[in-house]
Amino acid sequence: MAAEKICEQLGQFVSHCADVSKSEPEELQNYDILLLGVSTWNIGEMQDDWDEFIPRMEGLDLSGKQVGFFAMGDAIGYSYNFLDAMGQLWNVVKELGSPQLVGIWPTEGYEFDESEAVYDDNHFVGVGLDEDNEPDLHDERIKGWLMKIMTDCELLPS
Ligand SMILES: Cc1cc2nc3c(=O)[nH]c(=O)nc-3n(C[C@H](O)[C@H](O)[C@H](O)COP(=O)(O)O)c2cc1C
Numbered sequence: 001m002a003a004e005k006i007c008e009q010l011g012q013f014v015s016h017c018a019d020v021s022k023s024e025p026e027e028l029q030n031y032d033i034l035l036l037g038v039s040t041w042n043i044g045e046m047q048d049d050w051d052e053f054i055p056r057m058e059g060l061d062l063s064g065k066q067v068g069f070f071a072m073g074d075a076i077g078y079s080y081n082f083l084d085a086m087g088q089l090w091n092v093v094k095e096l097g098s099p100q101l102v103g104i105w106p107t108e109g110y111e112f113d114e115s116e117a118v119y120d121d122n123h124f125v126g127v128g129l130d131e132d133n134e135p136d137l138h139d140e141r142i143k144g145w146l147m148k149i150m151t152d153c154e155l156l157p158s
Pocket of ligand 1 (some may be wrong): 078
Protein backbone atom coordinates (compact mmCIF):
# COMPACT_ATOMS: atom_id res chain seq x y z
CA MET A 1 0.00 0.00 0.00
CA ALA A 2 2.84 2.39 0.85
CA ALA A 3 4.57 1.61 -2.45
CA GLU A 4 1.35 2.22 -4.33
CA LYS A 5 0.83 5.56 -2.58
CA ILE A 6 4.40 6.54 -3.45
CA CYS A 7 3.95 5.53 -7.10
CA GLU A 8 0.68 7.42 -7.26
CA GLN A 9 2.29 10.60 -5.90
CA LEU A 10 5.32 10.32 -8.19
CA GLY A 11 3.13 9.85 -11.25
CA GLN A 12 5.13 10.30 -14.43
CA PHE A 13 8.47 9.96 -12.60
CA VAL A 14 7.88 6.24 -11.93
CA SER A 15 8.75 3.77 -14.63
CA HIS A 16 8.16 0.60 -12.62
CA CYS A 17 6.54 -0.39 -9.32
CA ALA A 18 7.38 -3.94 -8.26
CA ASP A 19 6.77 -6.50 -5.52
CA VAL A 20 10.07 -7.91 -4.24
CA SER A 21 8.53 -11.37 -3.91
CA LYS A 22 7.88 -11.41 -7.66
CA SER A 23 11.12 -9.74 -8.80
CA GLU A 24 14.61 -10.79 -9.81
CA PRO A 25 17.61 -8.99 -8.28
CA GLU A 26 19.00 -8.18 -11.76
CA GLU A 27 15.96 -5.94 -12.37
CA LEU A 28 17.43 -3.44 -9.91
CA GLN A 29 20.18 -2.74 -12.42
CA ASN A 30 17.66 -1.44 -14.99
CA TYR A 31 16.90 1.82 -13.16
CA ASP A 32 18.83 4.97 -12.22
CA ILE A 33 16.84 5.63 -9.04
CA LEU A 34 15.64 2.89 -6.70
CA LEU A 35 13.14 3.45 -3.88
CA LEU A 36 13.20 0.33 -1.72
CA GLY A 37 10.55 -0.39 0.91
CA VAL A 38 10.84 -2.88 3.76
CA SER A 39 9.08 -3.72 7.01
CA THR A 40 10.67 -5.11 10.18
CA TRP A 41 9.43 -8.37 11.70
CA ASN A 42 10.21 -10.73 14.59
CA ILE A 43 11.93 -8.13 16.76
CA GLY A 44 14.54 -6.48 14.59
CA GLU A 45 14.47 -9.00 11.73
CA MET A 46 14.24 -8.59 7.97
CA GLN A 47 10.83 -9.07 6.34
CA ASP A 48 10.54 -12.59 4.82
CA ASP A 49 10.45 -11.71 1.10
CA TRP A 50 13.50 -9.48 1.45
CA ASP A 51 15.19 -12.13 3.56
CA GLU A 52 15.01 -14.52 0.59
CA PHE A 53 15.89 -11.81 -1.95
CA ILE A 54 18.99 -10.39 -0.23
CA PRO A 55 21.30 -13.41 -0.64
CA ARG A 56 20.45 -13.38 -4.36
CA MET A 57 21.60 -9.74 -4.64
CA GLU A 58 25.22 -10.79 -4.22
CA GLY A 59 27.30 -9.61 -7.17
CA LEU A 60 24.90 -6.86 -8.27
CA ASP A 61 26.53 -3.62 -9.35
CA LEU A 62 24.48 -0.61 -8.24
CA SER A 63 27.29 1.90 -8.71
CA GLY A 64 26.16 5.29 -9.98
CA LYS A 65 22.58 4.70 -8.86
CA GLN A 66 20.65 6.73 -6.32
CA VAL A 67 18.83 4.73 -3.66
CA GLY A 68 16.15 5.83 -1.19
CA PHE A 69 14.37 3.83 1.50
CA PHE A 70 10.90 3.74 3.05
CA ALA A 71 9.97 1.44 5.88
CA MET A 72 7.04 0.16 7.90
CA GLY A 73 7.45 -0.35 11.64
CA ASP A 74 5.81 -0.03 15.04
CA ALA A 75 7.46 2.53 17.33
CA ILE A 76 5.41 1.62 20.40
CA GLY A 77 5.34 -2.18 20.18
CA TYR A 78 8.98 -2.45 19.06
CA SER A 79 10.57 0.70 20.41
CA TYR A 80 14.04 -0.87 20.71
CA ASN A 81 14.00 -2.25 17.17
CA PHE A 82 12.08 0.43 15.33
CA LEU A 83 12.58 0.12 11.54
CA ASP A 84 15.70 -2.03 12.04
CA ALA A 85 15.30 -3.79 8.68
CA MET A 86 15.66 -0.50 6.81
CA GLY A 87 19.12 0.02 8.31
CA GLN A 88 20.03 -3.60 7.57
CA LEU A 89 18.92 -3.25 3.96
CA TRP A 90 21.00 -0.10 3.46
CA ASN A 91 24.01 -1.94 4.92
CA VAL A 92 23.57 -4.60 2.23
CA VAL A 93 22.87 -2.20 -0.63
CA LYS A 94 25.77 0.15 0.06
CA GLU A 95 28.21 -2.72 -0.46
CA LEU A 96 26.91 -3.29 -4.00
CA GLY A 97 28.98 -0.61 -5.72
CA SER A 98 28.47 2.27 -3.27
CA PRO A 99 25.26 3.77 -4.70
CA GLN A 100 24.34 7.25 -3.45
CA LEU A 101 21.87 7.38 -0.56
CA VAL A 102 19.03 9.86 -1.14
CA GLY A 103 16.09 10.88 1.03
CA ILE A 104 17.49 10.59 4.55
CA TRP A 105 14.69 11.60 6.87
CA PRO A 106 14.56 13.43 10.26
CA THR A 107 14.09 11.29 13.38
CA GLU A 108 12.33 14.29 14.92
CA GLY A 109 8.65 13.57 15.38
CA TYR A 110 9.14 9.86 16.09
CA GLU A 111 9.23 8.43 19.61
CA PHE A 112 11.38 5.32 19.88
CA ASP A 113 14.31 4.06 21.94
CA GLU A 114 16.67 2.38 19.47
CA SER A 115 16.85 1.76 15.74
CA GLU A 116 19.36 0.27 13.32
CA ALA A 117 17.85 2.61 10.75
CA VAL A 118 19.41 5.67 12.35
CA TYR A 119 21.84 7.26 9.89
CA ASP A 120 23.29 10.14 11.91
CA ASP A 121 22.45 12.13 15.05
CA ASN A 122 19.09 13.25 13.73
CA HIS A 123 18.18 11.26 10.63
CA PHE A 124 16.94 7.85 9.59
CA VAL A 125 18.30 6.24 6.43
CA GLY A 126 14.84 6.83 4.93
CA VAL A 127 11.27 7.59 5.90
CA GLY A 128 9.49 5.53 8.56
CA LEU A 129 5.78 4.79 8.32
CA ASP A 130 4.02 3.54 11.45
CA GLU A 131 0.79 1.93 10.33
CA ASP A 132 0.02 0.67 13.83
CA ASN A 133 0.22 4.01 15.67
CA GLU A 134 0.40 6.93 13.23
CA PRO A 135 -1.36 6.00 9.99
CA ASP A 136 -2.75 9.52 9.76
CA LEU A 137 0.80 10.82 9.19
CA HIS A 138 1.53 8.63 6.14
CA ASP A 139 0.41 11.09 3.49
CA GLU A 140 2.34 14.00 4.99
CA ARG A 141 5.48 11.89 5.55
CA ILE A 142 5.41 10.39 2.05
CA LYS A 143 4.86 13.78 0.48
CA GLY A 144 7.74 15.38 2.41
CA TRP A 145 10.06 12.45 1.75
CA LEU A 146 9.33 12.47 -1.98
CA MET A 147 10.10 16.16 -2.08
CA LYS A 148 13.45 15.37 -0.43
CA ILE A 149 14.05 12.55 -2.94
CA MET A 150 13.28 14.84 -5.88
CA THR A 151 15.61 17.49 -4.45
CA ASP A 152 18.44 15.05 -3.71
CA CYS A 153 18.09 13.54 -7.20
CA GLU A 154 17.98 17.01 -8.77
CA LEU A 155 14.67 16.29 -10.46
CA LEU A 156 13.03 19.59 -9.54
CA PRO A 157 13.20 22.50 -11.98
CA SER A 158 15.60 25.15 -10.69
C1 LIG B 1 5.49 -10.35 15.12
C2 LIG B 1 5.78 -8.94 14.74
C3 LIG B 1 7.07 -8.43 14.94
C4 LIG B 1 7.38 -7.10 14.58
N1 LIG B 1 8.63 -6.61 14.84
C5 LIG B 1 8.90 -5.30 14.57
C6 LIG B 1 10.16 -4.74 14.89
O1 LIG B 1 11.07 -5.40 15.41
N2 LIG B 1 10.36 -3.42 14.62
C7 LIG B 1 9.40 -2.63 14.05
O2 LIG B 1 9.65 -1.44 13.84
N3 LIG B 1 8.18 -3.15 13.74
C8 LIG B 1 7.90 -4.45 14.00
N4 LIG B 1 6.68 -4.96 13.68
C9 LIG B 1 5.65 -4.09 13.10
C10 LIG B 1 5.53 -4.24 11.59
O3 LIG B 1 6.72 -3.87 10.92
C11 LIG B 1 4.39 -3.35 11.11
O4 LIG B 1 3.17 -3.86 11.64
C12 LIG B 1 4.29 -3.22 9.61
O5 LIG B 1 3.26 -2.31 9.31
C13 LIG B 1 4.08 -4.55 8.91
O6 LIG B 1 4.06 -4.33 7.52
P1 LIG B 1 3.84 -5.52 6.47
O7 LIG B 1 2.61 -6.27 6.92
O8 LIG B 1 3.65 -4.81 5.18
O9 LIG B 1 5.06 -6.39 6.49
C14 LIG B 1 6.37 -6.27 14.02
C15 LIG B 1 5.08 -6.80 13.82
C16 LIG B 1 4.79 -8.10 14.17
C17 LIG B 1 3.38 -8.60 13.96
